[in-house]
Amino acid sequence: MIRVVHLWMISDVSTNKQTSSKKMSFSMEMVLVDSKGDRVHGFVKRTLIYKFKKTLQEGKVHSIQFFGIVENGGIYRTTHNKYKIAFQYSTKVALVDNASVPDYVYDFVPIRDIVCGGYDTYYLVGK
Secondary structure (H helix, E strand, O other): OEEEEEEEEEEOOOOOOOOOOOOEEEEEEEEEOOOOOOOOEEEEEHHHHHHOOOOOOOOOEEEEEEOOEEEEOOOOOOOOEEEEEEOOOEEEEEEEEEOOOOOOOOOOOHHHOOOOOOOOEEEEEOO
């Protein structure tokens, strides 16, 4: 059981010849939280957006099964660990009514900790 805390589309900048109404997104990205309040990055690659676009809803709780786990590469890590949930063709998603997954997951850091260098800015999301 996870709640989709935030969901957004990543545009494909390589398709600049297409009109904005016909542009295809590069991926669908999400911040997911479980019943313990742990967060993880989830994503749907371009070829599967059609399958999950109407099912995954920001702010709602979903049951997900049969997903992949991929190592989070690149310069920027987006979670407190180095893995992401990858939605695959075989992934099953169902909208559920479950209040046991928190809807508020932010833990704001005082500005003095950021300015004084006491906060690890390497992480976008996580503990």
